[in-house]
Amino acid sequence: MPNTQNEEPGGAELVRRAGIALWRQIQSHLEREISDGTLKPGDKLPTEQDLARQFGVNRHTVRQAIGALEEAGQIRVEQGRGSFVREPVIDYRLSSRTRFSENIGKLRRSPGGRLLRAERVTLEDDIARDLALPSGSRAILIERLTEVDGRVIGRALHYFRPELTGLIDAYRRTGSITSSLQEIGVGDYRRLWTRIQARMPTAEDAMLLGLPRNRPVLLTESLNIDSAGRPLEYGYTKYSSDWVNLIVDHDYPGLAPDSIGSA
Amino acid sequence: MPNTQNEEPGGAELVRRAGIALWRQIQSHLEREISDGTLKPGDKLPTEQDLARQFGVNRHTVRQAIGALEEAGQIRVEQGRGSFVREPVIDYRLSSRTRFSENIGKLRRSPGGRLLRAERVTLEDDIARDLALPSGSRAILIERLTEVDGRVIGRALHYFRPELTGLIDAYRRTGSITSSLQEIGVGDYRRLWTRIQARMPTAEDAMLLGLPRNRPVLLTESLNIDSAGRPLEYGYTKYSSDWVNLIVDHDYPGLAPDSIGSA
DNA sequence: ACGTATTTGTTCGTATGTATC
């Protein structure tokens, strides 16, 4: 029986009974549309039903292709809304020199942040321990949203040693943690360690980050110390997994630090 | 079984109209039971209904406490099963000297792995690029589950340069990647970078990792290079977020701060 | 606050071609 189906508008022909599975052909087709700019970052793909109609296949077949594209990180699928071409993600580099917001600047994007809270709080025990403070100590808490290009990508809680008076005022004035620390005499510091987990967002996280509730967040905890090696800040940040990759460039403690180029 | 308690057996009294919210008191009570060993790692907490009865409060109040404990990482909640005290997680350290399985050994646990696949495959373009191979190249793929104490904590795909003949045979014999590389003459290598994302598991991931479908995984991509600086292996690993924390101990590059990029 | 339409997610079932033992 001749398969008499009408041609699709875009000219997307599938070859049946070739060596290549239909869903792979659909995947390749969409990949090409993404790479050649027919579908631009942020664009919504046609609905699964539309694609199924367009290619003359079952929705399951389309879903297989969609799933492969999502797994490959090329698109992002949101239940009830649709599938979207993924925007370039922020590569957030972690190193001993990681600064609070300046990291983003190198990527020639506009960093920013919205202050949610700035107050003194009583520490939980494990945070106090990390900061080398006695149990029940108080500390300065700054909570803020990290934004890039106007999009919220993270929610950060910064716990500072309580003796850093003036920090809150300076932060309200400058909007930058690094500058504020400089103002009150902490010119240098470095990050000692970072711990990374994957979590589901709380309802509050999802709201603040503008995130569907079924998408995970990257949770980082970190400790910054001052030039004397004294704990300065404990940080607790949740990054939207849609917009942020964490990158570790491993320093080479061995011989030649340059290395890479060879034949 | 009598089960005739109006008062709770442990003597857990809530103080109403004190300054402290009821759910915080419940949270503290459970925290104490966890820290003093009444509830041990892996233990199942009483059902929310039981707790509500025990404390004489509404189930919503209990849920607030449960939520806070989960947020703090002390318990793990599984829909339809119950809440459990979290077991100690694996701290997986990332550094230039990170080895394929030996990382775990330091924690005095029994590492292990189950081989899923070992074969030659055609590379996708971006992986080929990372390995500095031409598009469409083939490579050696080893896929395995990483186990600690008999529990699967991760699913890893290792893509090796195609000229490493004998690697698969050596791996089947030794069950260790580091040993296998040594056998075929690759004595030294180091990790150049690691990229970290949070993802939801595919159905296959969830099955292999023994993970509820609604818990995220940590996805790491990494590149290992040999002593000559040539790309050796590209790794793609998904870790169960229930059992693994990634830790970065930031090396201190001493003075010369950003010296890496000197060409 | 509620119902409706849209869209993705899940589960059941059926059938077929291919590779393997």
Add this chain to the structure above:
DNA sequence: GGATACATACGAACAAATACG
């Protein structure tokens, strides 16, 4: 050849999240 497993493809129905009036 036969038995079996597996990936592919199609169909129907319902569940769940979202958007909108």
